[in-house]
Amino acid sequence: MYLHPLFANVPPAERAALIKCSELRSYRRSETVMAAQEWTDRIFCVTSGLLRVVEHGSDPSGDVTTDFIRRNDFFLGPTLREDRYMARQTLVAALPSSAYLVPIPAARKLCEAYPEVAMGMFEYAATRIRSLRSQLRKISALSSEDLVSRVLHQLTQLAPASTGGFDKRITQAVIASYTGLSREVVNKIMRDMESRGLVWRDEHAIHVPADFASTDIGGLQASGPETDEFQGGARTEANS
Amino acid sequence: MYLNTLVSVLPPADRATLVKASELRSYRRNETVLAVDEWTDRFYCVGSGLLRVVEHGRGNGGDVTTEFIRRDDFFLGSSFTKDRHQATQTLIAALPSSVYLIPIAAMRKLCERHPQLSLALLDIAMKRVGVMRGQLRRVSALSSEDLVGRVLHQLTQLAPAKTGGYDKRITQSVIASYSGLSREVVNKTMRDMENRGLVHRDDHGVHVRADFVTTDFDLPLAEPGFGGAGAASLQPCS
Numbered sequence: 080m081y082l083h084p085l086f087a088n089v090p091p092a093e094r095a096a097l098i099k100c101s102e103l104r105s106y107r108r109s110e111t112v113m114a115a116q117e118w119t120d121r122i123f124c125v126t127s128g129l130l131r132v133v134e135h136g137s138d139p140s141g142d143v144t145t146d147f148i149r150r151n152d153f154f155l156g157p158t159l160r161e162d163r164y165m166a167r168q169t170l171v172a173a174l175p176s177s178a179y180l181v182p183i184p185a186a187r188k189l190c191e192a193y194p195e196v197a198m199g200m201f202e203y204a205a206t207r208i209r210s211l212r213s214q215l216r217k218i219s220a221l222s223s224e225d226l227v228s229r230v231l232h233q234l235t236q237l238a239p240a241s242t243g244g245f246d247k248r249i250t251q252a253v254i255a256s257y258t259g260l261s262r263e264v265v266n267k268i269m270r271d272m273e274s275r276g277l278v279w280r281d282e283h284a285i286h287v288p289a290d291f292a293s294t295d296i297g298g299l300q301a302s303g304p305e306t307d308e309f310q311g312g313a314r315t316e317a318n319s
Numbered sequence: 320m321y322l323n324t325l326v327s328v329l330p331p332a333d334r335a336t337l338v339k340a341s342e343l344r345s346y347r348r349n350e351t352v353l354a355v356d357e358w359t360d361r362f363y364c365v366g367s368g369l370l371r372v373v374e375h376g377r378g379n380g381g382d383v384t385t386e387f388i389r390r391d392d393f394f395l396g397s398s399f400t401k402d403r404h405q406a407t408q409t410l411i412a413a414l415p416s417s418v419y420l421i422p423i424a425a426m427r428k429l430c431e432r433h434p435q436l437s438l439a440l441l442d443i444a445m446k447r448v449g450v451m452r453g454q455l456r457r458v459s460a461l462s463s464e465d466l467v468g469r470v471l472h473q474l475t476q477l478a479p480a481k482t483g484g485y486d487k488r489i490t491q492s493v494i495a496s497y498s499g500l501s502r503e504v505v506n507k508t509m510r511d512m513e514n515r516g517l518v519h520r521d522d523h524g525v526h527v528r529a530d531f532v533t534t535d536f537d538l539p540l541a542e543p544g545f546g547g548a549g550a551a552s553l554q555p556c557s
Contacts, residue, residue: 157442
């Protein structure tokens with residue numbers, strides 16, 4: 080049990096100690112994992128399910144989902160150099176999820192003892208920046224329909240269903256909040272896609288055609304930046 | 320975060336090595352610092368001026384400025400594990416700028432010996448993540464007018480003119496590309512603001528009324544990580 084592939088090369092005794100001081104928690108769908116303005120001394124490492132990061136405006140209608148944290152992804156505070164931080168965003172379970180809550184001092188100690196852990200954390204943050212850039216571009220430049228297509232495709236990777244496609248418990252409200260579109264617009268576009276046979280449902284999933292991935296690819300990344308988050312060869316060994 | 324602050328976690332000898340391996344380069348306004356698909360083995364730390372990061376779409380229409388990199392802030396690129404990588408964005412000088420080019424390999428070697436350096440880099444990256452989440456929210460949720468108001472206010476901090484306001488060399492097309500609006504909408508919004516006396520110009524700057532900043536602040540703090548330099552943003556010229 081690694082807690083996270085990033086810790087794979089940490090000696091077993093220290094890995095066990097890290098797990099022991101961390102707390103494994105489960106969350107129901109739509110449950111708040113951490114509320115904005117709450118103080119915490121933990122970082123979050125998702126072991127199953129999917130969390131979403133919600134940035135708040137001055138009134139609730141301005142709330143926006145900025146990114147998703149999936150299995151083997153972290154939600155970090157602004158720094159590991161201080162023991163606690165005040166959350167600027169709210170973290171909500173988009174699906175039933177479980178996460179390790181790792182005390183920041185313990186994470187920092189490992190970073191200090193094992194440089195590759197610290198560098199891995201930084202690499203993780205760089206990956207997150209890359210996907211935020213890509214999302215910013217999509218929101219700014221794409222038509223509503225292209226944007227919804229891209230997001231539906233992203234969801235097949237973030238929240239895969241056992242039968243293919245994405246988990247149908249991801250609501251249109253969540254999709255709206257992530258695309259910056261109204262629920263009405265998202266509903267209309269998805270209904271339109273269904274009636275054109277592009278999108279279809281079964282008991283578990285909403286299925287999306289593969290070519291949704293190729294709508295307006297940014298830069299070089301033919302598979303889109305969302306496909307390569309944390310795949311440095313470590314993902315496959317997760318939870319072993 | 321200043322280059323000096325970053326390397327201050329290092330012993331003097333290592334600090335000197337890193338500074339020696341780095342190169343200081345100057346760029347004219349609109350000059351490309353790094354083009355998408357170009358190979359690079361450097362991190363970029365802005366010594367003066369302002370850079371912008373451009374994410375490309377298919378064709379010319381989809382280009383978007385995702386962030387600004389101001390003095391003492393970093394462009395870290397997309398990989399740290401390899402000595403060199405192909406840029407996934409274009410980096411352009413929004414104003415005349417000078418930039419330190421720091422070899423990734425040298426930085427990584429130091430990180431292997433000094434985990435504090437990695438933690439400092441992580442701080443820089445997480446600050447950037449915070450800024451980008453804020454910008455994502457504003458682009459998604461604000462009306463065109465509120466968004467332009469917020470961006471103009473941001474520019475007074477990112478590109479301050481000596482007479483106050485922001486440097487008037489920042490064009491409306493740059494503002495459009497950062498706010499995800501068309502140039503026409505930005506032009507119309509700014510003209511409207513000028514007519515209402517909210518915005519005015521002099522020889523150097525475009526001045527923005529201070530109460531712009533009350534438009535829809537991010538919670539919980541008034542933009543703590545704004546502009547990417549965090550606490551340092553309060554003393555940009557120190």
